[in-house]
Amino acid sequence: MHEIDLMPARLAAFLQQHRDDVELIEVTDYEPMAGGYSRSMAKARVRYTTDGVTLEESLVLRGDPPPGHALVDTDRAHEWAVLRTLTELGVIPIPQARYYDATGEHLGTKAIVMDHVTGGSLQSLIEEMSDYGDHPTRLAELWGQIHCITPDQLPDAMAHPSSWEARIDDLIQSWRDAERSSVNSDPTWRYIAAWLAANKPPPLPLRLTHGDPQAPNVMIDHEGNYLVVDWEFAAIGDPREDLGWYNIYSTAAGPNLYEADPEAFLATYRAVTGFGEVEVNQLTVGYFTILASMKILGPINAQLDKFALGENSGATTALQVGSISFGHDNFINAINGMQAAIDAMAQAQGATS
Amino acid sequence: MIVLPTTPQLLRDVRNELTHTVAPEVHGAVARVALEQIDIILEQCAVRCADEIAWMAEELTEMLAYADDVVEATGDEATAAALVAARDNAAGTLHLDDMAHDYTLTSEALSCAIEACMADPDQSDLLRRGVEILRLRRGERETVVRANWRLVGRG
Numbered sequence: 479m480h481e482i483d484l485m486p487a488r489l490a491a492f493l494q495q496h497r498d499d500v501e502l503i504e505v506t507d508y509e510p511m512a513g514g515y516s517r518s519m520a521k522a523r524v525r526y527t528t529d530g531v532t533l534e535e536s537l538v539l540r541g542d543p544p545p546g547h548a549l550v551d552t553d554r555a556h557e558w559a560v561l562r563t564l565t566e567l568g569v570i571p572i573p574q575a576r577y578y579d580a581t582g583e584h585l586g587t588k589a590i591v592m593d594h595v596t597g598g599s600l601q602s603l604i605e606e607m608s609d610y611g612d613h614p615t616r617l618a619e620l621w622g623q624i625h626c627i628t629p630d631q632l633p634d635a636m637a638h639p640s641s642w643e644a645r646i647d648d649l650i651q652s653w654r655d656a657e658r659s660s661v662n663s664d665p666t667w668r669y670i671a672a673w674l675a676a677n678k679p680p681p682l683p684l685r686l687t688h689g690d691p692q693a694p695n696v697m698i699d700h701e702g703n704y705l706v707v708d709w710e711f712a713a714i715g716d717p718r719e720d721l722g723w724y725n726i727y728s729t730a731a732g733p734n735l736y737e738a739d740p741e742a743f744l745a746t747y748r749a750v751t752g753f754g755e756v757e758v759n760q761l762t763v764g765y766f767t768i769l770a771s772m773k774i775l776g777p778i779n780a781q782l783d784k785f786a787l788g789e790n791s792g793a794t795t796a797l798q799v800g801s802i803s804f805g806h807d808n809f810i811n812a813i814n815g816m817q818a819a820i821d822a823m824a825q826a827q828g829a830t831s
Numbered sequence: 832m833i834v835l836p837t838t839p840q841l842l843r844d845v846r847n848e849l850t851h852t853v854a855p856e857v858h859g860a861v862a863r864v865a866l867e868q869i870d871i872i873l874e875q876c877a878v879r880c881a882d883e884i885a886w887m888a889e890e891l892t893e894m895l896a897y898a899d900d901v902v903e904a905t906g907d908e909a910t911a912a913a914l915v916a917a918r919d920n921a922a923g924t925l926h927l928d929d930m931a932h933d934y935t936l937t938s939e940a941l942s943c944a945i946e947a948c949m950a951d952p953d954q955s956d957l958l959r960r961g962v963e964i965l966r967l968r969r970g971e972r973e974t975v976v977r978a979n980w981r982l983v984g985r986g
Contacts, residue, residue: 510860510861511852511860546832597911601842657942661935661937662935662938663936663939663942664942665938665939665941665942665945665961665964665965665969666965666969666970668942668944668945668946669946669949669961669962669965670943672945672946672949672950673949676949681974692843703877730982731981731982793868793869793872794865794868794984796872797868797871797872797980797982797983799875800871800875800977800980801982803974803976803977804977804980806965806969806970806973807970807973807974810962810965810966811966814966
């Protein structure tokens, strides 16, 4: 994927292996795409000719960046397994995943070939809006639909936590582990881990989580339908992990459709999932806004460590120093706010008992 | 050593050249995103290099004093050990690499001290003081260094 001049021929040959019903496959245009933050992305125009009849379509390639330039390291085979399962289940709208080069021998890097969505992302749409209309409701419904998928529907290739407690303890431990392995000593992360361990929320059933739910990962097709992309962080976890990550990401790079009216957003979400208000409320979303962030901040920080050690480079990675410090700022302030709310509730309970 | 123009002045001049001379000639989407990211990083470097030695020096003093107070109040062994490590292994110069080394060691003492206070309900005042170091000293300076940061190139 990184040798642009070679890619039209390589891609055509790769597609031909999967389409022996087509006489001739030509790639007439190939260009890298901006917007694929963690993976290399490219768009290709493909022409199929059989019996003198020609059809054309656009495809998207999603592959690993060149060595030493990764923002995060994730597994394409894992992502492909998730996409195949979601395609078979057919309950979550996604662009169809067509083919996978599992070794990189055909496309130069491990890469997934999928349908191109003609519309833009939800991010690019709502950035231009002053009134978000029904998008907050639709987004709450979309996250809710994902969280209706149960672990028994998901492939063995995904890690299946033994219990909710085990999942949450693993996530808390990931804060400590990330800090311990980093070139930086980070007292803020250590404080966060201690606070999270002392303030666990009520449990929910484990479900499929997208792992990186955000408006740039929701595409909108020409009919206005939402399609969810970028499943590299998908996992079995507490559904509120996604709500929390959506909240913190959208605070950093808005607009934030949850924050616009949290109670309405959560009411819609609860209606889709059947979860209760004791488990899904602003306080528990606040908890997971912090807890779940390490799933992505951890890999990002690991790449910044490599940067510091001279093993990685690139402006996209260097820019993530800001992501880490943005997290510090927001998490410390969020803990202050949540602790005050927890203390107030404890006081109120003490007064009534 | 020629100290003027300062490093921030030089970096901001490079930003200006990139924005007004180079960027108009760049038309590829990926390259334009990279240029915008580079502009943000250059401004962050300009802000950071102006003050980071002074800030680390101030914070080293503050962290050591806080950890000393926590050891005195709690007798926490991890904090005491981290303090010994920070003092015994300090490079003790103003060179950037040495300051970063000393800052990292001393931050471990701050981490241990805050954890000790979290585990002891009688140390709520000391805990509050430790969290204020995170929030008002480190956090506010990190916010300044973020400068014009934004996640460019997504979506």
